[in-house]
Amino acid sequence: MSDPSTDKLDAAVFKVAGVVVLGAVMSILDITVVTVAIPTFMEVFHSSVEVVAWTMTGYTLALASVIPLTGWAADRFGTKRLYIMALVLFVLGSALCSTAWNIESLIAFRVIQGLGGGMLMPLGMTIMTHAAGPQRIGRVMAVLGVPMLLGPICGPILGGWLIDAFSWHWIFLINVPLGILAVALAWIVFPSDKPKPSESFDFLGMLLASPGLALFLFGVSSIPEMGTVKSARVLVPAAIGIILLTAFVLHALRTKHPLIDLHLFRNPSLRWAVITMSLFATAFFGAGFLLPNYLQQVRGETALEAGLLMAPQGIGAMLTMPVAGFLVDKIGPGKIVLFGVSFITLGLAGFTVLEADTSYWWIAGALFVMGLGMGCTMMPVMTAAIQTLTHGQVARGSTLMNIINQTAASIGTATMSVVLAHQLKEHPETEVGIASNFNPEVAQKVPPSVISQGLDYAAEAFSHTYWVALALAALTLIPALFLPRSKPKAPVDAAVSVHA
Template sequence: MSVAVQPDAESDKLDPGVLKVAGVVVLGVIMSILDVTVVSVALPTFQRDFDASYATVAWTMTAYTLALATVIPITGWAADRFGTKRLYLLSVVLFLGGSVLCSMAWDIGPLIVFRALQGLGGGMLMPLGMTIMTRAAGPHRVGRVMAVLGVPMLLGPIGGPILGGWLIEAVSWHWIFLINVPIGVVAFVLALRVLPKDEPHPSESFDFLGMLLLSPGLALFLYGVSSIPEAGTVAAAKVLVPAIVGLGLIVAFVFHALRKDHPLIDLGLFKNRNLTISVITMTLFTVAFMGAMLLLPSYFLQVRGEGTLNAGLLLAPQGIGAMLTMPIAGRLTDRIGPGKLVLGGMVLIALGLAPFTQITAGSSYPLLLGGLFVMGMGMGMTMMPMMSAAMASLTHAQVARGSTMMNIVQQTAGSIGTAVMSVILTNRVLESQAATAYSAVTQGQVPRDQVPPEVLVQGQSALADAFGQTYVIALVLIVLCVVPALLLPRKRIEAATPESGEVPVPVPMH
């Protein structure tokens, strides 16, 4: 039975009702984020089992990303129209259905299609989770609930390669998708029982024109950006044509949204100074940090010759560091604001990343793992306080649209960062014949016994240098993030006053 209660305006503690909601949301979000990184370690297996090129199997990642980009923009409107609980349950069902179909794929083509279906469900889970938790806890506890939501964002990049590597080695690639079934069923049942009863307020008509402009625009733009590593240059037609068309549609949406009363994405939210600064800081940070993190397992796999399971385990110190600082940062954000925490986190990330700019084929593991631990501590102090800065100053009615916007920004910036860092690394490798030859050996394209031993030694060293040069770019971008971060609030953010005609909605808790 649901009991309508108001969040305690004085207490900063998360009561049992909010913690139950957080547990349900985290389960769903873990599935969505974990599946991105779990599949990344399976790409060589897909190449072998389906007799397909790397460029083809990489579409299992790209199709998921594009589906996410397509569905995220409509999530805010749909949450207002149908209610967050119903939409959350539908998202879990879509994700589960896509997972089961992926496990049954008989060829690479069907697998790519089923991954897109999975992405339609996965794309709604994160913005819905942010909306549900922000409304349940109230604006004065946003920092704490964002810290809880940060757990799956950490477990994905760390646990994904470990879980994926183990499942592929111990059973088969089918189980990287089937593992979602028990998690998804539990998430669905708990969501049905625990999440607050829906009280949708369908006051706005759906912006069909906005959807026809923004969703394809984002998908085409991200498709072009995602094609950069394969093309090897930004100037390729495969990159430029979809990216320019997509960007044109996005610009057209901006002009449309500025003239429409109730657009798909409310650009009027940018009048909120905290949200605007948070979006700028998060964009720069996500491009730099997420792009750099993508390269870490590749270094351990290609340069150091580690297996997929060991490469995943070597990334664990980053998660441990983040788990130490994230709960503390969540509490402090609610009390002193995000500004000081984000700046401190940026400094720690820069310090942790510095050793990787000097990386070699024989770099000390304790030094690298220590750097990962420090970077993790910095990430725990950075990502969620930035989200909190944006969400805490929104009114109840703005939360769904605000969380949708933040997820679009994060998804787009992450894709750009991944593409940019991949291209920088690829170009650095191509500049050295020895590195190119060694890279071909590590990827199974050339048998090791066909390459002279001295070339292998030179190539391993040159490949490590290519990684180091790429990390220099990432470090410069992280330092640049300090500029907008200086403008983030350095005191507790006061809750927004409801707009004219908006009545604060009681939050029903079980």
């Protein structure tokens, strides 16, 4: 059994971390691995891209809607039991996906997958935090950050390889043996549960928070498809979602045991971490939407090639993340996050000068710099939020941070897609230039000068959109200034009572 009061990471913590990372890798990979399968699904199930896109949207919405329940369920049933149940649900959903006979059944099975996958990350954070204690949380959070980095890069690569070498069924079937292994290891490695006496379940909170979050994210995630914020498909669900979430906030502030504990915001460290995470995730994940599209639409690369070209970002993050985790435990997250956000801002600045023929070495360099910054930002911010919470508050705190991360990432992606769409529409030639990369007939019929000009305008649209991401990243420096800049206190003093 691990001793959280010691400063060194021991074998027990590494075993727990290994199991948690395995579960997180499966959950996060499944968000991105399906992206390269969309053309295959369209062909196999004879469906449109709008309908097939629900294989991703349904998974994401299910994942987001179940997150609010995780904190209460972890307290009520214990983290080990709930984690194993989430893994079983995820593996069951994966197996069912491989048996899909039409697009509707695949979407339904993806929802089941998302319900299990949504609990894995907040539960994993809670389990690792309890195992490591506040003195070592920075280093274990760095370990948990690895799948967050690898998912967007390895997902398209793995998905493309499995479809080409085997069939689309294997992007789901591969989770079955991995999931069974994860369940067995979790049963053996995780410490036994000691669930508390049951708090009253906030049923009204669940009816407000989960549908509210899902509807809001559905509206926001519909923006790229509709091409405008003014569409009824965007405004109606987003407005209903905001109303439900507002009602939940009013309800939660007056309830003794709310589904999401908003009283945690009384903790200044968590409060500034939430603001930092909101701006960071909006900028970083919004920018993450842009480059794969630039590489495919302007440069004519395949999804697999675009995934490979994104690798420098992951390499940069893997270099700094372990060092950042060690330093966070020694000097606090504040200085590390400032360094990280500064590097992300510098990397984003490199993309504001994108052209239709920008050197891949320049792109790789900017990605590498962003990766160096990302390794010093995301998990240290998570650490800042969680390291001052009491043992009993950790599950609620990690749940809250995962909701913030998921919501901000969706808002960032939608924001960048709207700005980009507006920029692309300024010049009609862009449509012809982009179409020439995907349709040989267009390339043959249209003069090369028109295609070249269209691709130049398209690249300009991407570079202008990057200015929005750059501004958001620069703004992130302001709340980052208020994050803790000292080593976390000893375990007996680590908890800051939010009700004091």
